[in-house]
Amino acid sequence: MNPDHDWWYDEAAGPLVRPYAMTRGRTRANTPNLNLVTQVRAAAPPTDPxxxxxxxxxxxxxxxxxxSVAEVAAYLDVPLVVAKVLLGDLIERGHIAAGALFQTSDINDTTFLQAVLDGIRRI
Structure with a gap:
């Protein structure tokens, strides 16, 4: 366990801040088209952190x-929908740039999709 996070994490109960409290109860990102493999990166630093x-x-x-959006969710240890909402906030503010690595119509290979799923499960 990361000692920096001891104050918000309890071994028996889990996170003391529930994931949906992080999104103020929102369950949908303001930015459409964020999927598992959408690539995101920091674009502009916040003027008011x-x-x-x-x-x-x-x-x-x-x-x-x-x-990828899935990697962000894994690093934060939050459900995918929570990561999408938080990323949507940052995209709206111009702090994050997003672009699809693959177009949905290009993902037809079930072997590739299974490899992605297996990788996410290992995270």
Whole structure:
């Protein structure tokens, strides 16, 4: 366990801040078209970091190199929908750039999709 996170994590109960509290109860991202393999990276640093949540700031830290939405969710240890909402907030503010690595219509190979799923399960 990361000692920096001891204050918000309890071994028996799990996170003391529930994932949907991070999104203020929102379950949909404001930005459409964010899927598992959408690549995101930090674009512009925030002018007022105090206006962002710790999770938003953590996303900006880890996205110095392009990551998929699934990787961001894994690094934050939150459900995919929570990562999408938080990323949507940052995309709206211009702090994160997003681009699809693959177009949905290009993903027809079930072997590739199974490899992606297996990789996510290992995270």
């Amino acid at each position: 105090g206006s962002l949540s710790p999770e938003h700031l953590q996303i900006l830290e880890i996205c110095t190199a392009p990551l």
